[in-house]
Amino acid sequence: MVAEHSRLRQAREGRAPWRKWGPYLSERQWGTVREDYSESGDAWSYFSHDQARSRAYRWGEDGLAGLSDDHQHLCFALALWNGRDPILKERLFGLTNSEGNHGEDVKEYYFYLDSTPTHSYMKYLYKYPQAAYPYEDLVRTNAGRGRGDYEYELLDTGVFDGDRYFDVFVEYAKASPEDILVQITVCNRGPEEAQLHLLPTLWFRNTWSWVAERERPQLRSAPGPAIVCSHQVLGTRVLDCEGAPTLLFTENETNAQRLFGAANGSPFVKDGFHDYVVHGLREAVNGQGKGTKAAAHYVLAVAASGARTVRLRLHDGAPGNAFGTGFEQILQARQREAEEFYAGVIPPQLDADQRNVMRQALAGMLWGKQFYYYDVEGWLDQHGADPFDPRRRGPRNGQWSHMFNADVISMPDKWEYPWYAAWDLAFHVLALTLVDEDFGKEQLDLMLRARYLHPNGQIPAYEWNFGDVNPPVHAWATLFTYGLQARRGEADVQFLEEAFHKLSLNFAWWVNRKDRNGSNVFEGGFLGLDNIGVFDRSSPLPTGGYLEQADGTAWMALFSQNMLEIAIELALQRPAYVDMVIKYLHHFLLIGQSMLRTGADGGMWDEEDGFFYDVLRLPDGRAQRLKVRSMVGLLPLCAVTVYDGKLAARYPELLGRLGRTLADHAGLRSLIHDPMATGHAGRHMASLLDEGKLRRVLARMLDEGEFFGPCGLRSLSRYHVAHPYVLNAGGREYRVDYLPAESDSGMFGGNSNWRGPVWMPVNMLVIRALLQYYRYFGDGFRIECPTGSGRQMTLYQVAEELARRLGSIFLRGADGRRPVYGGTRKFQDDPHWRDLILFYEYFHGENGAGLGASHQTGWTGIIARTMHLFATTSAERILASGVPRPASELQAA
Missing domain, CATH: 1.50.10.10 (Glycosyltransferase)
Structure with a gap:
């Protein structure tokens, strides 16, 4: 029996919760029926992509290459900024049903490369342009096309010309059901060195704004550097971060001032990292190192045709000692076990392309x-x-x-x-x-x-x-x-x-x-x-x-x-x-x-x-x-x-x-x-x-x-x-x-x-x-x-x-x-x-x-x-x- 079969059996028999953490985060929570509180029932218009960075969701969360527990209490995903985009890239962009000439359509390139059924190993790829992401061009050009025309796609805009983009690979490997290794590899496919702001982000789904007596969880800074998570259901979790990133903290709460012209309940709101990274507003994040949303801010200079790797570890132990030879050994073991598992699933009669x-x-x-x-x-x-x-x-x-x-x-x-x-x-x-x-x-x-x-x-x-x-x-x-x-x-x-x-x-x-x-x-x-x-x-x-x-x-x-x-x-x-x-x-x-x-x-x-x-x-x-x-x-x-x-x-x-x-x-x-x-x-x-x-x-x-x-x-x-x-x-x-x-x-x-x-x-x-x-x-x-x-x-x-x-x-x-x-x-x-x-x-x-x-x-x-x-x-x-x-x-x- 290969290792993944053993994990499946343990999960079936209730001996180990191998499925507790997985890719359970949505890729679009905005524009959904659940988040629609309009009188007209027009979900697409009521909660837009533009609002999503500033507005707390009621029923779920979304993110890039996301991971969460099986009740989405605690979420992890990537945020990226290439130094040119008008917004921090925290979620996928696409056209709504009325904006696309053939209906709704995601305008991004991302790929699910691998996963075992218990998610003991997963791999994901996101292709991120180094030029400014053409949000307005995509909306405007598609709006000008009729049903008889082709859709205007991201490749058509020219932002990938000259291979000036990053391949961002994300790998997850479980050392145990509650110990998750994260390896992010950024490859510069372009001909010149390019800079990327990488923000692995951890946050709690907002459950406290809708129920008055609901206890608010907390993220706080710890030496390591590390982010310590305290939650009434999950207990304590730690995100260890390799290297010396700047830890940023804010609240997963609506920026009512930006959206509605109303006063904010807190000076720290959901889009605080956007204001900090894109606009340089230091006061947008909580200098006391606590909140309900946190990120490790890495600024990576990636050589032409080169790569940089960032490692993190989300677990239920004490902060520190998360990296070293053990990290690489576990990652390689899970990669190998995934190969062993699929060798028993994919028929050997298939050629390499079919496999x-x-x-x-x-x-x-x-x-x-x-x-x-x-x-x-x-x-x-x-x-x-x-x-x-x-x-x-x-x-x-x-x-x-x-x-x-x-x-x-x-x-x-x-x-x-x-x-x-x-x-x-x-x-x-x-x-x-x-x-x-x-x-x-x-x-x-x-x-x-x-x-x-x-x-x-x-x-x-x-x-x-x-x-x-x-x-x-x-x-x-x-x-x-x-x-x-x-x-x-x-x-x-x-x-x-x-x-x-x-x-x-x-x-x-x-x-x-x-x-x-x-x-x-x-x-x-x-x-x-x-x-x-x-x-x-x-x-x-x-x-x-x-x-x-x-x-x-x-x-x-x-x-x-x-x-x-x-x-x-x-x-x-x-x-x-x-x-x-x-x-x-x-x-x-x-x-x-x-x-x-x-x-x-x-x-x-x-x-x-x-x-x-x-x-x-x-x-x-x-x-x-x-x-x-x-x-x-x-x-x-x-x-x-x-x-x-x-x-x-x-x-x-x-x-x-x-x-x-x-x-x-x-x-x-x-x-x-x-x-x-x-x-x-x-x-x-x-x-x-x-x-x-x-x-x-x-x-x-x-x-x-x-x-x-x-x-x-x-x-x-x-x-x-x-x-x-x-x-x-x-x-x-x-x-x-x-x-x-x-x-x-x-x-x-x-x-x-x-x-x-x-x-x-x-x-x-x-x-x-x-x-x-x-x-x-x-x-x-x-x-x-x-x-x-x-x-x-x-x-x-x-x-x-x-x-x-x-x-x-x-x-x-x-x-x-x-x-x-x-x-x-x-x-x-x-x-x-x-x-x-x-x-x-x-x-x-x-x-x-x-x-x-x-x-x-x-x-x-x-x-x-x-x-x-x-x-x-x-x-x-x-x-x-x-x-x-x-x-x-x-x-x-």
């Missing part, structure tokens, strides 16, 4: 954790709202007053989306469980706890609107996580059983709230697929009536299959769950029958096109399929699950009950795949598509002129380049065009474009479905791939080809270039940039260039799972798998 991509994807997943604090009842009360009084409505989330969030959660992106999103989180778990199955399980369990799950059974969506509707993929991720351990003979049946009961509540919520007429066809609004439809599907339709959604209904078909699988697994051990098997099978059959119904009141399947579409139900009773070829129509393909019959062998009488249930839906057998038909190795399959429909959908999906792009499945068919979908309603034209890159529509904000780009999570769902079909059909089912190529493939080979195309986004091709970086030469050619990987929110439908949020390792990080799957699994192993699906090899998909 690099996979390692950085997993590092991003682990750095993406954040302490998330949001007491919704308290927040609503601060707004003067009362969830039980309709006259006192809050700006949002008024029906979620039960929620109290104070946990470390995996974030989609700690700058652009520094709040959890339930369906994102389900995909995060796919990658996280490669390195930390315990944390993956905890994340899934968290969303189902009483202080998260709504009493009516809804899973919270995200802080902008917890009541919005995310696709129901939680059961799928739960099965996946359970299966990893079950495959090793370590099945956590209690975890599965507890999840099943809460997921049953969520399933009932969907059935009761999103099936308008009780007809087993579902709505749900936009369901995450921003900009993909004709209308804003979360708003009243301009035509009147309502939509029957092919994606919402397909999600529910998959949900019913997942619940059926869980019920089977539980019934194999506990007979009480046999009835639940029948229940969820019945749900699946009803959904399939409604989705595929024929006749004048037809369903979502279009026989002429061989594809699924949303159905518009008009007020006068007429129905119209909205013939947009999009991911909406591919998702029914993903509603597939294969069974091996073990349950029937355990309970022979069950066959009779299954037969009677199927007999009640005799006509359905001609519409969907016959669940009684046997496939490879005697397996059975639940699928919305029979073989004929499957071949027709696959033919469209694998057509390079439609969905099958060079870097993965496009979310909208290229067919709509020449054939845009147009609908006239109420004297207005509604149109869907194929857009290979960014959106030209403001629907849902403007930087989430599904009309052509490649999205990693839905591609992964398709891969999982292809492997399920392969388990059933075996090598006898072959399909032309790509369509029209004349090349016949098994469905395993199709899945493998799709995975290869997705992986190619990040890997250097034969020309040495990575598609993810498009034409950005710095990333393609420069040795200090070319092996650094960004995991974007989505990707250009034609060339794979990264688009949207640049650090959405959250769900794009599942590329690590894809790379692992096809390096460690083979078609033969999948076909040979004869165990129940939750414990099968297929669960890796």
